[in-house]
Amino acid sequence: MANILDYLDWRGDLPFSVSPFNAVDALILAELSYFPAEGIVPEGMDKTVTVAELRDCFDGKKVPHELRIISYEQDIELVNKLAESRRFDGMRLCGYVNDVDPSRDLQFAALTCIFDNFTFVAFRGTDSTLAGWKEDLNFSFMHETASQSMAVKYLSENFSEGKEVLVLGGHSKGGNLAIYATAFCDKSIRKRVRAIFAFDSPGFNEEVAASKEYLAVTSRVISVIPQSSLVGQLLSGRTQNRIVKSSASGLAQHIAYSWQVTRCGFDYAEELSKLGVFVNKTMTGWISSLDESDRHTFVDAVFSVLEAAEGETFNELGSNKRKSLTAILKALKRLPPEQRSAAKKALSQLASYGKKAFISGLEEGLADKELPKLPNPAKSAGKLLTTLKNSEVQGDGQ
Template sequence: METLIDYVLANGKITFDDKPLTLLDFALFNELGYLQLIEHLPNEWKKQDEICIHDLAPLFHESKQAIQFTFLNTKERIVLFEAFLRAKRYCHVTISHYVNDVNTEFERQFAAVVFSIPESKTHQIVFRGTDDSLIGWKEDFKLTYMREIPAQRAAVVYLRTILPILSGEVIVSGHSKGGNLAVYAAANMSEDMQNRLSLIYMLDAPGFRKVFLESSGYRRVSGKIVSIKPHESVVGVMLTSDRSPLIVASKDRGMAQHLLLNWGIDKETDSFLGLEQLSPMSQKLEKTFAIWNQRLSHYELKNLFDLLFDLLIEEGVSSLDDLSGKHPLELRKHLEVYRQLTPQQRRLFVKAFNLFILAYRSSKLPKVKADKELLRLPEFFNRQK
């Protein structure tokens, strides 16, 4: 199955004059938004208001051997970036207005960048999805119980600041949490500013609470939203969405389908390889998440996710990379903190675990006592030290 990398390789010599921007070009720019390009540049480069990405090629090739693959800078994204740098099609594309903010005090993870294509006078504002920081992942789960998470607030400020500066066509996009931020920010603009936006790409992104979908700001931009999800979407079926998505094939399975570089493409149509509907597993998960959120109060959800993440953060774990590189014994040591839960805290974990399993099994919940232990959590979480 061919992917976005194959699209870049096949179209590298075709200019935008010969082939206008396609959906796959927008997906490409969105994926490049995950790379931490600016952080590793010399200081004199960082001071520039706008950088032509192809000018980075010499620096990239000099440091290629020293590149360390991380949660964001994956091997596949580096391969994509290398193909991008070799492609004549993208030789004039620039980046600007880069922001990367991980704030532990305010529990906010936010990053955004503008890609500009001068040949077509088009700008794509890309909101990055979740990085590897535990703060970022904790913030994601706040979507289940907060009206507005800190990253959403930052996205509104960013779009309100950047949009008046740009002339020409403007597209907003994001993958995962970034797609949620793109829609949220667009919905909170004035009507005049919303009219500046051509399209909003929501790539396997979590949805929203129903009160947001009923807002006038959202209704004004909903017709511009293009929602795309892989066949076995997990993240994209969290919370609620009223947009009919384009379902795409993937060369991988399960959670690995969340990665955009695993999605299949159709070279004939310059689009993703479409399917008729989500997989049975994904459809069932969509119902499961809905039931789970209905049966757990906002207070319980907050306490659950505070417990889940804060205990690890207090242990000095700040990122998924901190955990992924650990020896199993070291990893087990970090997870020991969960044995220190109080009986009340363990009951909350048991309740949440049971509700999720029951909801997935039946897509509806029988009447059970909230604290009844129908299924046992793994013994590791229940036993005392």
């Protein structure tokens, strides 16, 4: 099954003048923003490097293992193919920023790609840091997170005086940042943005999704999600999703390298998978059942437990599973009553809405004379609820 790497093999020899820029090209640039380009791509906009220079100067041995995301090796292959591609050989790279600050729940990175006729601004999605994942959940109750604020600032500082045509995009959280930055940047910048690509990107809380600023840019958003999308169906949005086929299953479909392509674009599906429909019903019902205060307290509870393992990335937590699990279980027992209550309520609601979606799927399957293979939603939530209940007995006062 072909992916974006195969696309570069097929179409890499064709300049945009022959085969116009499309959504697959945008996904390639969104994925490029994950590449660790510190010390190679300039932070400012006055100096640039080519993707061939990026390839030649990069030393993978200098990237700590704990900072390598799941697609690290594929990203290196992507850069190698881009460097050999006629399609991207005129691209100039600059404006590389990568800022992680756990104290502010901040994980932000961006990259500017300059072409002859337009400039593409790519915002990185969530990496392996706890700060990045916590910030994703903060979208559910905050009007503006730290990375959203930085995305607006990035556009303001770098493009307020230019006249170039802008295209923005990002995968996962990066797509959310691209939309938010366009909506809330200065009007002089916003009017130059021709398109915004969001690849399996979460939406916004109800306040942002109803704002005039957001609604004014939705017509320019091109949103693509895989058939069993989870992240791209979180929170509110007013955009129409195109559904792409994926060679992966379940949550692994979030990885962009699993998305199927043709020679001229994505290989689109007509509808979500049964798992995708299940996720949509479950997560939509669950999030809407919690008010912003409940969401805030739940997120704080989850990450206070994870942070107790004293790792800044999920890779670090996984490198010593026994130590991490022990620390996490102890932290669960020490949760303050209000956080424990919020966690129990959220998990109970999750199990409830998952059960409703599961039953709904069964009913629809029976009507179609086909039983969908859906997960049992009560199991994982039930295990966590049991842990929380046990912690009430064993953990108070420890």
